[in-house]
Amino acid sequence: MIKEACCLAKCLCVYKGFDFELDVQSSLPDLVIGDERRAFQVILHMVGYLLNIYDGGGNVIFRVFSESDSVGKTDRMLGMWKSNAPDEFVCIKFDMEIREGSSLSDGASSSTNSSGRRQNSAEAEGLGFIMCKKLVQMMQGNIWISLNPLGFAQSMTLVLRFQIRPSYGRAAFASGLSSEQPSSIPQFRGLRVILADDDALNRTITKKLLEKLGCEVTAVSSGFECLSALSSAENSFRLVVLDIQMPEMDGFEVATRIRKIRSRSRSWPLIIAVTSSAEDNVWERCLQMGMNGMIRKPVLLQGMADELQRVLQRAGEGL
Structure with a gap:
């Protein structure tokens, strides 16, 4: 699921004119049990939400690591949620950030509410983010937005809990992005x-x-x-x-x-x-x-x- 999410995130970033960087902890478990479809849907929402605010020209950095090893545990936002997962569970943190160099889109920079006051990104989250947050909380996780000085979204962070399945190895993610994925199946070739x-x-x-x-x-x-x-x-x-x-x-x-x-x-x-x-x-x-x-x-x-x-x-x- 992480491999597909990274592949599609990169595809969307390139389409919108962003450079894409990937930072994945190599020691993540290679087999976990969780709601793959819903997790994937939330990650796609994160990508789309951030990219729609900016016009491109910047860097998008996608980090994936276990929450217990996260350097960002001192982050004030992480204090909103604490993991109490037992040993057979792992909490995986997905962090997506847009670095400087991106300009605000016309829609984002001119966003106003009904009283004519300019809205920041948190105020204009809309139904999509609210539904995602409820969905994530049902999965015993959390999702939040970090704002830049202008009040627009700079990054989004998702933390989800997965049950660890017994495995003989760890994920060598960086060297095997395309492994275990169906690719160029003879039956489909030239279709x-x-x-x-x-x-x-x-x-x-x-x-x-x-x-x-x-x-x-x-x-x-x-x-x-x-x-x-x-x-x-x-x-x-x-x-x-x-x-x-x-x-x-x-x-x-x-x-x-x-x-x-x-x-x-x-x-x-x-x-x-x-x-x-x-x-x-x-x-x-x-x-x-x-x-x-x-x-x-x-x-x-x-x-x-x-x-x-x-x-x-x-x-x-x-x-």
């Missing part, structure tokens, strides 16, 4: 994929993950562009990855139109939905619209590989 997502950051992340698996990806920002590409005489896409929550024409409508266009052809493209919805009936609706699979956000590399493999095998694709 033509069209990806439709209106959110530029999400589109970049999903595209990078698909390419890491070996797919050849064309990314578009709307359902209309997706249909246009599929209607082309040169269309050779075998898989469509659709974000369900796109504006103007959502993923359900796009899937319905694709099935109508290709109804007389046996070479239907396979369709996989991507959604952040937690509703139980989403998958049923995807099936009704002729979709073949579904991936829930945040998109993880292993989860994507598993779903692609399941969909291809079920469709009898022999690539």
Whole structure:
């Protein structure tokens, strides 16, 4: 999970014009038990929250270490939360900081409240951070923001408790970032994929993950562009990855139109939905619209590989 989080954090930083530095304690346990999906979602929120405040040009430093070994234990903010984890648990601290050199974005620098008073970053945290904080507290952890002298977020810190699983070794993180990750699977190599997502950051992340698996990806920002590409005489896409929550024409409508266009052809493209919805009936609706699979956000590399493999095998694709 840490490897994927670092990979996507770097991807987002480069996209927004930031340099990215990674500092991971090499003695972290390589196997722990915890809520991987929720932890990953909170880390992505940390990245997005900080990057949206600044325009780029600075350094983003992502540190990961056990809380007991943290140099920052004297930090006044850490006094808000104390670890009482027994020996079979480890508290891991994720710290993300933006160094000097970054300029405030127009949206952040001009943020005001209803009375016309300028808001600082802590005042403008919004629902996203509040929900993240509640989620983290449910996981027996804590998350907080440290402000710069102007009152805008300079860093975010997340501390989570994980149960240690017995292991024969420790994580040699720096030398093995890409190990144990599904990459360039022969079944996916050369698979033509069209990806439709209106959110530029999400589109970049999903595209990078698909390419890491070996797919050849064309990314578009709307359902209309997706249909246009599929209607082309040169269309050779075998898989469509659709974000369900796109504006103007959502993923359900796009899937319905694709099935109508290709109804007389046996070479239907396979369709996989991507959604952040937690509703139980989403998958049923995807099936009704002729979709073949579904991936829930945040998109993880292993989860994507598993779903692609399941969909291809079920469709009898022999690539």
